[in-house]
Amino acid sequence: MRNSRPGGKSSTVSEYPEAIDRLTETLNGLPGIGKRNAERLAMALFGWNQDRLADFAEQAASLHERVFTCEACGHLADGERCRYCLDPTRDPAVIAVVEDAKQVIAIEKSHMFRGLYHVLGGKFSPLDGVEIEDLNVESLYERLDQGKVREVILATSPDVDGEATASYLANLLAERFPQLSLSRIATGLPVGSDLSYADSATMASALSSRRTFET
């Protein structure tokens, strides 16, 4: 690497004061934020006044105190229940099972689904030490035990672990709840893709062309 400054300092030495460097490093740790963007964001934050910065810091610091897990479905919530479980216009007879909260948001953006959710909090992945019991499955059984659910859509990602989760869970559910209709979202989605970031049109077609699960 060539030296960027007269005086022999290496180009890896930052041009910024240490506090801005530290902030840049933190921002650089966020997904999709490269070094240059992180620098730009850090300088933009430096341009904010003290009140705005304090408010920003407070918003970040209080996230874990203000965001809860829905006690029914495991999605993110402002209180004990999430907005979908509280919404009387949703169809409680249909549940979409997903691996995490990001997918609930992706499905909602497709405007194709009016049922409820169940968030597993991960994917079955024995090689990584994640067994099916480690996921939020017991509470799914409890919901299904109430007998009001007609269909469960297995909407985990079409990657290896997501497929394994869907088929393992389908077998467990078919055995325990033989009346239940089990379906799998259509994998018009690229194999290996992370469902959390599927665009609305792709997600809509995956949901509408779901197929009955053969167990």
Ligand SMILES: [Zn+2]
């Ligand atoms: Zn909920």
